[in-house]
Amino acid sequence: MDIQKMYIDGKWQLSASNKTREIIDPATEKCIALVTDGTSEDVDHAVAAAKRAFYEDGWMDVSAAERADYLTKIADLLEKDKQAFAELEMRNNGKPMRETLVDVDDSVYCLRYYAGYVTKPTGQTYNVPDTNMQTLVVREPIGVCGQIVPWNYPLLMGIWKIAPALAAGNTIVFKPAGLTPLTIIRFFELIEQAGLPKGVANLVLGPGGSVGQTMAEHPDIDKIAFTGGTVTGRKIMQAATGNIKNVSLELGGKSPNIVFADADFEAAVDYAMFGIFCNQGEVCAAGSRLLVEDSIYDKFMAALVERTKKIRVGAGNEPDIEMGPLISRAHMEKVLQYIESGKRSGAELLCGGHRIDRPGWFVEPTIFAAPNGDMEIVKEEIFGPVLAVQRFSTEQEAVQIANDTVYGLAGGVFTQDGAKALRVIKKLRAGITWINCYNPTFSEAPWGGYKQSGIGRELGSFGLDEYTEVKQININLAVEPTGWFTAKP
Numbered sequence: 001m002d003i004q005k006m007y008i009d010g011k012w013q014l015s016a017s018n019k020t021r022e023i024i025d026p027a028t029e030k031c032i033a034l035v036t037d038g039t040s041e042d043v044d045h046a047v048a049a050a051k052r053a054f055y056e057d058g059w060m061d062v063s064a065a066e067r068a069d070y071l072t073k074i075a076d077l078l079e080k081d082k083q084a085f086a087e088l089e090m091r092n093n094g095k096p097m098r099e100t101l102v103d104v105d106d107s108v109y110c111l112r113y114y115a116g117y118v119t120k121p122t123g124q125t126y127n128v129p130d131t132n133m134q135t136l137v138v139r140e141p142i143g144v145c146g147q148i149v150p151w152n153y154p155l156l157m158g159i160w161k162i163a164p165a166l167a168a169g170n171t172i173v174f175k176p177a178g179l180t181p182l183t184i185i186r187f188f189e190l191i192e193q194a195g196l197p198k199g200v201a202n203l204v205l206g207p208g209g210s211v212g213q214t215m216a217e218h219p220d221i222d223k224i225a226f227t228g229g230t231v232t233g234r235k236i237m238q239a240a241t242g243n244i245k246n247v248s249l250e251l252g253g254k255s256p257n258i259v260f261a262d263a264d265f266e267a268a269v270d271y272a273m274f275g276i277f278c279n280q281g282e283v284c285a286a287g288s289r290l291l292v293e294d295s296i297y298d299k300f301m302a303a304l305v306e307r308t309k310k311i312r313v314g315a316g317n318e319p320d321i322e323m324g325p326l327i328s329r330a331h332m333e334k335v336l337q338y339i340e341s342g343k344r345s346g347a348e349l350l351c352g353g354h355r356i357d358r359p360g361w362f363v364e365p366t367i368f369a370a371p372n373g374d375m376e377i378v379k380e381e382i383f384g385p386v387l388a389v390q391r392f393s394t395e396q397e398a399v400q401i402a403n404d405t406v407y408g409l410a411g412g413v414f415t416q417d418g419a420k421a422l423r424v425i426k427k428l429r430a431g432i433t434w435i436n437c438y439n440p441t442f443s444e445a446p447w448g449g450y451k452q453s454g455i456g457r458e459l460g461s462f463g464l465d466e467y468t469e470v471k472q473i474n475i476n477l478a479v480e481p482t483g484w485f486t487a488k489p
């Protein structure tokens with residue numbers, strides 16, 4: 001098997017470490033690729049290239065139109081290769097093909113969105129009190145951006161970072177999760193094919209604890225953008241203090257999905273499943289806490305459990321499959337431990353709860369009735385197909401339970417009373433919310449969390465702003481001495 005390489009300064013390179021990493025298909029437990037395993041030294045090379053490309057080779061002066069052209073070219077190449085990318089993502093991550101096809105479509109759309117956005121009007125002018133002054137604000141690229149992503153949407157999470165960073169005129173050093181580098185390696189081949197100047201986009205591979213940590217600490221990285229767990233996010237924030245890096249963090253969640261008695265019943269049941277079992281529950285914004293109003297609780301849960309038992313679990317390329325395996329043995333074991341914790345703490349297991357007896361890291365879609373808000377399965381992010389259901393009897397109680405978490409990423413409300421829906425959504429301490437649906441995500445709209453779910457926003461205009469510095473320019477329209485100091489020469 002060939003060893004897949006990193007892309008640093010326009011060249012495909014093996015790490016000086018000479019170490020390799022096996023990449024495993026989570027549906028078969030078989031090795032599907034070998035990749036080079038990078039080190040801190042490789043990060044240094046990549047950062048030096050990105051710094052040179054930005055300051056010396058002229059990337060900082062490339063026009064927005066030209067940057068947009070590169071992104072459009074890359075989007076076209078990705079679209080042309082959609083099927084191959086979707087298959088590779090399915091094999092590396094495990095999720096069903098119907099999901100990886102959507103991920104590739106979303107990636108193409110996001111690249112095109114930022115290609116279009118970056119040539120549109122920007123900046124502000126101010127009417128300041130001194131009429132002899134014109135003050136204006138321009139946005140400029142930050143410089144060298146380090147970008148680190150997790151394994152749940154390996155390509156899409158990458159594009160959410162790469163597209164706005166390049167659109168805004170930065171250079172990048174990018175690190176995928178150690179488990180899922182394959183589609184991103186292929187994507188950097190497209191970057192090369194599109195002719196992006198060397199050093200502008202660099203790919204490093206390797207462990208978070210060394211390669212990722214070095215990026216977060218690096219004195220020549222001006223901004224670090226991270227998506228991953230809250231524990232890692234905290235480490236990144238601490239590591240970034242050395243040179244006071246600009247930091248943006250997209251972290252975990254334990255998001256509430258609230259169903260009132262007057263909701264459209266079928267839609268609410270359907271989205272309760274979609275909210276937690278889509279992508280095997282490995283979704284930061286998953287509706288992992290379901291809150292159901294007392295008066296419909298029994299009927300709702302009967303329908304939800306009946307439908308959940310019928311979810312077809314299997315390898316992503318099996319026909320009609322609806323849910324794939326978890327990403328790794330270690331992660332599957334963590335999810336199974338949470339299931340055991342749920343049982344021990346007295347939550348009622350309504351369906352699922354076991355590993356599926358076949359090769360691969362498959363866990364049944366699992367639902368617990370979990371009346372006590374202090375249970376681990378209610379409080380902690382499981383990041384798997386495990387739903388904890390609580391009940392409520394008033395609007396006020398629903399809001400109180402919903403906000404009883406250290407996280408604040410997302411939340412949903414189902415009711416046919418429009419005023420109630422908006423009232424409740426406005427009370428939720430969360431950055432991404434849905435009324436009468438769950439999960440739809442758009443490149444146009446900001447993505448990110450309150451509280452311990454992160455800092456900053458990705459996507460939309462907010463996502464582009466995260467990759468810019470703000471500069472005020474004050475122009476004197478009446479050029480003459482101030483006369484402040486009166487002594488003459």
Ligand code: NAD
Pocket residue numbers: 148149150151152157175176177178206207208209211212213214216227228229230232233235236249250251252253283284285381383409448453454
């Ligand atoms: P993780 O935090 O373990 O790893 C994420 C990335 O950080 C990986 O590339 C990893 O190699 C790297 N990393 C690990 N330790 C590091 C360190 N000390 N310094 C720098 N980098 C380091 O997360 P994961 O298990 O890959 O992903 C699951 C988590 O990601 C969940 O908590 C989930 O909620 C979160 N997530 C959040 C969003 C969002 O948009 N808010 C999206 C997807 C996933």
